[in-house]
Amino acid sequence: MAVAMSYCCKPSPFLGRYPTHFHSGKSKPGRVVTALQAPRISALFWGANKSPEPKQIDTNLSLGDFTLTGSGPEGGISEGKPSKISLSVISSISEVSSTEWDACSLDATGPDKYNPFLTHAFLSSLEESASAVKETGWIPSHIIAKDENENTLGVVPLYLKSHSYGEFVFDHSWADAYYSFGSRYYPKLQCCVPFTPVTGPRILVRNTLFKDQVFDIIVSALKDLTAKYQLSSLHITFPSEKEWDRLSEKGFLQRIGMQYHWKNRNYKNFDEFLMDMKQSKRKNIRQERKKILQQNLTMKRLRGDEIKARHWDSFYNFYRNTTDNKWGTPYMTREFFHNIGSKMGDQVLLVVAEEGGELVAGALNLIGGDTLFGRLWGCHPRAYYPNLHFEACYYQAIEAAIELNLSTVEAGAQGEHKIQRGYMPVATYSCHYLMNQSFRKAIEDFLVRESTQVKRVMKLLHDSGPFKEGVH
Numbered sequence: 001m002a003v004a005m006s007y008c009c010k011p012s013p014f015l016g017r018y019p020t021h022f023h024s025g026k027s028k029p030g031r032v033v034t035a036l037q038a039p040r041i042s043a044l045f046w047g048a049n050k051s052p053e054p055k056q057i058d059t060n061l062s063l064g065d066f067t068l069t070g071s072g073p074e075g076g077i078s079e080g081k082p083s084k085i086s087l088s089v090i091s092s093i094s095e096v097s098s099t100e101w102d103a104c105s106l107d108a109t110g111p112d113k114y115n116p117f118l119t120h121a122f123l124s125s126l127e128e129s130a131s132a133v134k135e136t137g138w139i140p141s142h143i144i145a146k147d148e149n150e151n152t153l154g155v156v157p158l159y160l161k162s163h164s165y166g167e168f169v170f171d172h173s174w175a176d177a178y179y180s181f182g183s184r185y186y187p188k189l190q191c192c193v194p195f196t197p198v199t200g201p202r203i204l205v206r207n208t209l210f211k212d213q214v215f216d217i218i219v220s221a222l223k224d225l226t227a228k229y230q231l232s233s234l235h236i237t238f239p240s241e242k243e244w245d246r247l248s249e250k251g252f253l254q255r256i257g258m259q260y261h262w263k264n265r266n267y268k269n270f271d272e273f274l275m276d277m278k279q280s281k282r283k284n285i286r287q288e289r290k291k292i293l294q295q296n297l298t299m300k301r302l303r304g305d306e307i308k309a310r311h312w313d314s315f316y317n318f319y320r321n322t323t324d325n326k327w328g329t330p331y332m333t334r335e336f337f338h339n340i341g342s343k344m345g346d347q348v349l350l351v352v353a354e355e356g357g358e359l360v361a362g363a364l365n366l367i368g369g370d371t372l373f374g375r376l377w378g379c380h381p382r383a384y385y386p387n388l389h390f391e392a393c394y395y396q397a398i399e400a401a402i403e404l405n406l407s408t409v410e411a412g413a414q415g416e417h418k419i420q421r422g423y424m425p426v427a428t429y430s431c432h433y434l435m436n437q438s439f440r441k442a443i444e445d446f447l448v449r450e451s452t453q454v455k456r457v458m459k460l461l462h463d464s465g466p467f468k469e470g471v472h
Helices: 099-109 122-128 174-178 211-228 241-248 270-274 279-294 309-325 333-345 388-406 416-421 438-463
Strands: 006-007 041-042 062-067 084-090 138-140 142-147 153-158 158-162 187-189 233-237 253-263 299-303 348-355 358-367 369-379 407-415 426-433
Touching: 062 211, 062 233, 062 241, 084 211, 099 122, 099 153, 142 211, 153 211, 153 369, 174 438, 187 211, 187 333, 211 233, 211 348, 211 426, 241 253, 253 388, 253 416, 253 438, 270 279, 270 388, 270 426, 279 299, 279 388, 279 416, 309 333, 309 348, 309 358, 309 369, 333 358, 369 388, 388 407, 388 416, 426 438
Parallel strands: 187 233, 369 407
Antiparallel strands: 006 041, 062 084, 084 142, 138 158, 142 153, 158 187, 233 426, 253 407, 253 426, 299 348, 348 358, 358 369
16 A cells, blocks of 8 residues: 655655755755655545656667677568667557557467557547546557568557556655655656556567577666656566566666456356355345345446447446446547447447346456456446346456456456455556655565565465355
């Protein structure tokens, strides 16, 4: 959990001590920052400081040419021996063809781990619908690596951010600390899938004999870009565990988080899954599902052409009802949902609930190589339907995963209530590269302690889980 910080005379047991010789170099008018006292945790909630609009990174900025060593002709994508690659920044994913981008994405994940959120279709839908654009604080600044034959060897989804919303890895307290010391945390670079806490590779590189060299060159270029534009930091959120470890070797701080996922143990149907659970949990789930029938609700799972424009319009209204009720931000526009519906076809699974033929709720899922990804949920504002959220988001997803022979359901961020419904804690990862060494040290100390606590909580939750003894 991220925390807000204030300053006192006692050292923090979580964040360590800032060196007293540190100077911010960017004091506010009328304020002199000469020495810093150690911080302490003072609150679990904070208000975001208003951030200036970030300067846009130069369009088509060249990050340089780099030599590839030891690459043979059999390692190339096309004929000839690649000897160098050039890296540049592009201001829209539309500047890369979907074929080139998706080839990098698919090679990075492998077909079995295909990740729909890393596709050109999903990311371009965010931009084209004005969901992740400059006006919303997400300036696309993607990296593209090409060889001398104009073959695309790697891509990176990257954004210049003026805030920390829509990321699901909380660093608001870090921004507050920078601000308190007279320094600017925003703008920052964010390597991620906007509004999407789904694990997957972030440095998307073609599968060639020199892929490790390309990966290393891209990471070095990302760090150089952060320094060139005098940004506070570079964040890579929800990378794969393998990437997380590699980035640690390149000076990134490691952070872990926690989500709740359902695991398919080769179940033939939902009842077989229930038999793995303790009796009390099994009984509770059956009672919750029975209440859906008692409310005369009909559940449907729609894919591809089965999802019509009216479904997306209704779902958008449900989504807005959810964000409005939870004081949230409706990150996605109405156009976004229509876009993914038209672009992603059968990769989209929309669970809907009907009452008397009228749509009253929906849950959006995307289908990956071995995983069903639950994303967004919403319900009609006029009435409350007990247990409908659990049915639409969790139980329908489990049934769909069993039918599609998928190994996992990722049901999104947070929610300990998922545990008693069969979704167990798993670790998630993020990497952080901070330019200011004094802040870096303080945050590093905090992350070590935070990781210990997260691992301890995960163990406790697993030990008290809903499954019978011996079910792993």
